[in-house]
Amino acid sequence: MSHKKLWIPGPTEVREEALQQQTKWMVGHRSGEYTELYESVIGKLVKYFQTEQNVCTQTASGTIWMDITGRCMVKKKALAAACGAFSKRMYQTVADCGKDTTLLDVEWGKAVKTDAVMEELAKEDYDTLIVVHNETSTGIRNPIAEMGKAVKAEYPDMIFVVDAVSSAGGDYLVPEELNSDILFTSTQKCFALPPGLSMACYSDEAVARAEEVPGKGFYTNLLPIHNNWLKRHQNPTTPAISLLYALDHQLSRMLEETPRGRYERHLAMAECTREWANNHFEMFPEKGYESVTVSTIRNTLGKDVAGLNKALAERGHQIANGYGALKEKTFRIGHMGDWTLEDVKSLLANIDEIWGL
Ligand SMILES: Cc1ncc(COP(=O)(O)O)c(C=O)c1O
Known part of the structure; x- marks a missing residue:
């Protein structure tokens, strides 16, 4: 080919050197060698995102976080802003999880404005706000920092979920500056790695919310992800170890830059x-x-x-x-x-x- x-x-594009990292020998995912690898990856992600939030990887592409949002974050009602194909998918996913979800439908090519979000939030008792940062279908970059600030000032208990799949690792994103509770991304975009792994920064409030919401499933449950990190610095299921080698390598380069x-x-x-x-x-x-x-x-x-x-x-x-x-x-x-x-x-x-x- x-x-x-x-x-x-x-x-x-993935650099050859990053591709080569994936040829390393396997280790058991419950071994000390794996714990060392995962600790290294998480340590570097924490540095890269300059965050005091929790950070994890989950073996799945970024879309898994749409399901995690639907299953673990939405208690009664969510507002999902859509301005293109991927944000529409997020709305649909959360609605398909059986959650009462309002769509704030924005014309393709236009951004989701803070005023429009605030206006809609004032209408009903929402507990979760879902917005895409970088809508890959239209090339729109939404003003999420301004939005997060306004939303949290008025609704401190709101869980703010940001899809940063096609911007994190390229655009400048610090969860605390955005007031985000979940910020998720995938390896195959700005991190310049093969697909198959997602990464997320999540707040303690997101963990507390997950504790209150029933019907989380297993793979889409934030709690085992969080608790496995706390207990043993590992993952609930077998992770994509080869990709984690590549991520560990790539993060060193990203931190250098x-x-x-x-x-x-x-x-x-x-x-x-x-x-x-x-x-x-x-x-x-x-x-x-x-x-x-x-x-x-x-x-x-x-x-x-x-x-x-x-x-x-x-x-x-x-x-x-x-x-x-x-x-x-x-x-x-x-x-x-x-x-x-x-x-x-x-x-x-x-x-x-x-x-x-
Ligand atoms: C903005 C955005 N969100 C979500 C996704 C889906 O991510 P993944 O393919 O990693 O599941 C994409 C993929 O292109 C995207 O661009």
Whole structure:
């Protein structure tokens, strides 16, 4: 299989050195060697997120946290804001867990605004608020810090769940600054690792809430995850040990670069892509709310995006078409993970040549 450089918003490009980490020998997941590995990973995640909250990994892709939210966080009623495909999935998941869930439906391409959230929260007795930080289908970056502050000032008992699947590890996110109770992400986006593992920062309030909510299942129960860490620094079930080796390795690199350094590199890549897009096309997201990890571009010239990807493949690159109904109407460039500004410029130069821009 030929290697195409992935400019799609996940899975992202994985460095060979990180891939190689997964070839290490297995250890028993109840052994001291494993405990050492998991302690190292958690220690580095705590440093990376600069948090005093609880931190864990769970062997599953990020979506598991939508189920964990539905099963462990929602007591009586949740408000789920949706501004694209993934936030809609979160709403649907929580509703499918049998929880009374109101959808705050925001037009695709627009951000979820704090005022709209506060207005809806005032209407009913909500106990959980669910918002996506970076909506990968539209390239919107929601103002979650401002939102978290306003929500907690008025509703201190509200559990605030943030889907940061396509932003954590690239964008700058500190749970305490966001007032989040659960902030979750996956390995295959800005952490630039293979898929299969999710990571989350969760508050003591989230643990207390889980203790009050019945019907949590096992794999989707936050309590065994939390208690296994407290008791033995391990996991409730057999973890993806190979991925944890890779995560441990990658986190050392990420800490060397620093969370700020990673944010600034992602911002520089996003600004370069936006400038290019605005010269030739238009950005799809509302101005001021553009993602720093994925740029969704409105195909105002009616170019053949599928054709572009075929031509790019011959040059060893792959970008993403628009999501769902936005296919061909938009296209997406995922500048997340370990790519550099120079890499972005080179990709854009290739697109210029192919499309004759
Ligand atoms: C914003 C967002 N949330 C959730 C998901 C689902 O994550 P996973 O595929 O890791 O389950 C994605 C995947 O692209 C995403 O972009």
